[in-house]
Amino acid sequence: MRIIVVGAGIGGLTTALALLRAGHEVEVVERAAGFGEVGAGLQAGPNATRVLHSLGLAAALEPVAVSPVATRFLRWDNDTVLTEWPLAGQIDVKYGAPYHTLYRPDLIDVLAAALPPDVVRFQRTVTAVDYWDTRPVLRFADGTAEIADIVVGADGIRSAVRGSTVEETTAPFSGMCAYRAMVRADESPEPSVRIWLGLHRHLVAYPAGRYLNLVCVVPATDWPAESWTVPGSLAELRANFRGWSPQLNELLDHVRERVYRWGRYDREPLSHWSTATTTLIGDACPPMLPFLAQAIEDGAATAHGTHPAPVLGEQRAFPSARRTRTSTARQSTRQRRGDER
Numbered sequence: 001m002r003i004i005v006v007g008a009g010i011g012g013l014t015t016a017l018a019l020l021r022a023g024h025e026v027e028v029v030e031r032a033a034g035f036g037e038v039g040a041g042l043q044a045g046p047n048a049t050r051v052l053h054s055l056g057l058a059a060a061l062e063p064v065a066v067s068p069v070a071t072r073f074l075r076w077d078n079d080t081v082l083t084e085w086p087l088a089g090q091i092d093v094k095y096g097a098p099y100h101t102l103y104r105p106d107l108i109d110v111l112a113a114a115l116p117p118d119v120v121r122f123q124r125t126v127t128a129v130d131y132w133d134t135r136p137v138l139r140f141a142d143g144t145a146e147i148a149d150i151v152v153g154a155d156g157i158r159s160a161v162r163g164s165t166v167e168e169t170t171a172p173f174s175g176m177c178a179y180r181a182m183v184r185a186d187e188s189p190e191p192s193v194r195i196w197l198g199l200h201r202h203l204v205a206y207p208a209g210r211y212l213n214l215v216c217v218v219p220a221t222d223w224p225a226e227s228w229t230v231p232g233s234l235a236e237l238r239a240n241f242r243g244w245s246p247q248l249n250e251l252l253d254h255v256r257e258r259v260y261r262w263g264r265y266d267r268e269p270l271s272h273w274s275t276a277t278t279t280l281i282g283d284a285c286p287p288m289l290p291f292l293a294q295a296i297e298d299g300a301a302t303a304h305g306t307h308p309a310p311v312l313g314e315q316r317a318f319p320s321a322r323r324t325r326t327s328t329a330r331q332s333t334r335q336r337r338g339d340e341r
Contacts, residue, residue, distance in 0.1 A: 002148050009154060053097060
């Protein structure tokens with residue numbers, strides 16, 4: 001089966017690797033000129049690391065992954081530990097896989113290195129999906145086209161594949177924006193995940209490779225840009241947390257310019273996100289607040305849904321298997337921000 005994955009992010013590359021291991025012919029098309037530093041850090045729970053290990057990546061992850069000792073929830077004004085979740089040495093025993101924090105480009109490199117060199121094709125911008133008989137045809141910005149048996153849309157919130165797969169709906173702005181910044185990892189006393197909780201704001205700090213990744217979530221009335229790379233103001237970031245705890249402000253004192261700010265978008269669960277020949281994963285499908293993102297899990301589930309399925313007619317089985325889980329994850333993200341609608 002010839003499968004084209006649109007988008008070479010973490011979800012797209014995981015999907016491609018899983019599909020190759022399932023015996024399919026796979027191509028990944030990506031509009032960017034190459035792999036770049038898009039995003040910063042990520043946290044991968046056992047559900048994700050189990051997938052990565054099953055794809056043979058455990059050894060490749062070892063030099064770049066951090067196993068935090070704990071997640072600590074801290075009071076916003078004085079660093080008092082409100083509660084703590086032990087991680088390293090316990091979560092892997094309980095769930096059979098570790099909890100890692102990673103620098104996104106490091107994980108991209110690990111996934112890309114596991115793929116044959118000709119699988120990913122850059123500067124291929126998809127503009128539409130048409131059909132030739134019953135097979136999907138990808139149209140590209142340069143006027144060329146490619147035919148496939150199945151197309152996987154892993155191309156984010158502005159997905160070019162989504163319009164040919166489901167009825168287009170808007171992803172409303174959540175009322176939250178996040179500043180993203182990084183400091184050197186040696187500014188952290190130990191490899192832990194720290195979350196300072198305050199009224200309508202919180203700040204997460206965790207190790208990501210040689211850095212400490214800071215995600216600083218604040219309320220906002222409007223934020224039209226759907227981008228990871230909109231510049232933010234260091235002065236505004238610090239002002240949002242003025243008067244907060246000594247540890248937190250010490251971290252912010254180490255932040256230098258190259259701060260980013262992005263809006264958080266949400267969407268109601270979809271009743272389906274596949275046709276006989278197309279399917280969606282990650283933010284192309286049900287973008288949710290990024291507290292429990294599931295792109296790696298999506299990639300593994302997609303490969304399972306296409307093997308040993310025939311060329312046509314089985315893709316609708318994938319969302320039926322994922323709908324309950326993604327809806328539960330999405331509801332949990334809303335609860336984490338205090339929104340239980």
